[in-house]
Amino acid sequence: MPPSRRPLGAAPRTAKAAAAATTTGTVVAAYRRHWAVLRDDGALVACVLKGRGATIAAGDRVQVASGDGGGVIEHVLPRRNLVYRSDAHRAKLVAANVTLVVGVVAPDLAIDLELLDRWSVAAEAEGCAFVVCANKSDDPAFAGFLPRLAPWQRLGYGVIAMSAKHDASLLRARLLGEHAVLVGQSGVGKSTIVNALVPAAGARVGEVSQALGSGRHTTTESTLHRLPDDPSGGWIVDSPGMTQFALAHLEPSAIPAAFVDLRPWLGRCRFRDCRHDREPGCAVQEAVARGDVARHRVALMRTLVAQSEAARRPGR
């Protein structure tokens, strides 16, 4: 939808009009070289970027000038964080200014539960809360699936069991006032959840594509939706499904503290630069030996640190 236009080249008549030509807004979707921005006055405008090279993701706050038939992003306002995800081939921005990461899983798919660890680490590293959404509670396999999520509950993360097809109110209550992103493998129901929470979302779901005869319908870009009737301005980002979630972009030194269960032991090892492997006096390995920390969590931490260091090595 284009913003109100004035004839090309005509100067704004008053100082007030000049001020009105620039407004702030929130990026709702990012495409290759253009962005959909929801201006604070409620208008949705297609924008291009002034200059080049800026990183812009859904959730970014931007200063937008009215242009001919659209808008121009003049600059990106300072952001509190930027949630990334990556696979073996490339990194992808998920969203900016996030307060809550929602990891969605479902019983009917071969779910790689290590992804829950990776999502929670991504959330902790960006200063976000993390919650697990166990979707498709109407599926017969759900009763056998839910107990598998107990380890994340023990780490202190909430687990919300629900069926997006029937009732998303438990999740909605958790989302109020949050700037949330849904992450999860393809087909777990992220777009169905967004449709249940935001009736006007028009988020694309499997049924749509079936109706169109094109088989599965997969989300290809992150898209932000404002939660209706949330006076505190909550929003939710639907993101494309991914089977891998590499975190090579995280600072190696920041990774151990992103594991909530390791935090109490960090800084207590005999060596200040302890890698928590086989060093004598390693408080983390001692916690593993006592059964206070799961061995696979430390193994994942060390894998992520090694990958992050490898990605920073010169000549790569």
Ligand SMILES: Nc1nc2c(ncn2[C@@H]2O[C@H](COP(=O)(O)OP(=O)(O)OP(=O)(O)O)[C@@H](O)[C@H]2O)c(=O)[nH]1
């Ligand atoms: N039984 C059941 N099916 C569901 C539920 N939620 C979603 N589905 C179905 O699961 C399939 C995938 O749903 P989507 O919402 O497209 O999944 P998605 O996570 O957005 O997938 P991608 O966009 O590929 O990442 C569709 O056929 C939905 O109808 C649920 O609560 N119960």
Ligand SMILES: [Mg+2]
């Ligand atoms: Mg989807």
Ligand SMILES: [Zn+2]
């Ligand atoms: Zn150690």
